């Protein structure tokens with residue numbers, strides 16, 4: 001069944017000058033990255049309290065690193081899907097653009113996105129718990145678990161945001177500013193329950209932006225969307241690209 005793309009939406013995408021995009025785990029689902037919630041979600045099988053909090057890491061860094069090592073191994077061979085490519089293309093088409101992602105998988109960069117902020121960090125970076133230095137580390141699997149800082153020997157941690165931790169200030173400020181100033185805000189594949197990211201579409205809407213949502217399920221953000229396209233991100237963006245005459 002082909003999804004109906006509203007004419008006004010195509011027009012709005014063609015005419016938009018300032019675009020912000022918020023993505024969640026759903027944008028990477030068709031690439032093979034598991035989402036967090038829902039039937040097959042990671043939080044069904046694993047406890048965030050035991051794996052994704054600073055307390056969990058202090059208690060058992062080995063366990064936390066084994067989980068991240070497993071996720072790194074899962075993500076490493078995966079490729080961006082049409083939704084990542086659509087977003088990278090959108091960046092090239094509009095004069096002003098910011099991608100705000102909650103994902104840590106690096107697939108947006110692999111698809112060519114440049115103007116972006118990562119609200120929850122990046123799984124391919126490690127941070128020294130003593131010195132605070134951040135380094136890229138793409139080794140899969142990690143040769144030593146938990147890994148240690150080459151410089152000072154202290155534990156390294158994944159450079160991601162855990163529950164109970166603040167978001168990186170620069171990324172959040174950039175995201176807020178984008179939500180306040182854009183004329184079109186596109187939301188792709190987020191359940192809209194984790195704040196402050198979930199507040200961004202509301203900020204955009206209250207500042208007069210058109211809000212477009214792409215998600216197979218209804219979410220708390222659906223009711224504020226100008227257009228809600230119910231479907232998988234890769235399939236919907238392929239249709240959108242066709243309407244816009246873009247090759248993905």
Ligand code: OAD
Nearest residue numbers: 024025026029035036037102189190191194215217232233
């Ligand atoms: P969730 O797992 O909460 O939500 C995924 C969303 O993607 C849901 O709305 C699904 O309906 C939708 N979805 C599933 N398949 C899709 C597809 N093929 N195309 C489009 N959408 C699809 O993931 P997030 O909203 O990203 O935080 O979760 C937010 C944060 O909660 C994550 O960044 C993570 C998690 O705990 C931290 O770890 C700090």
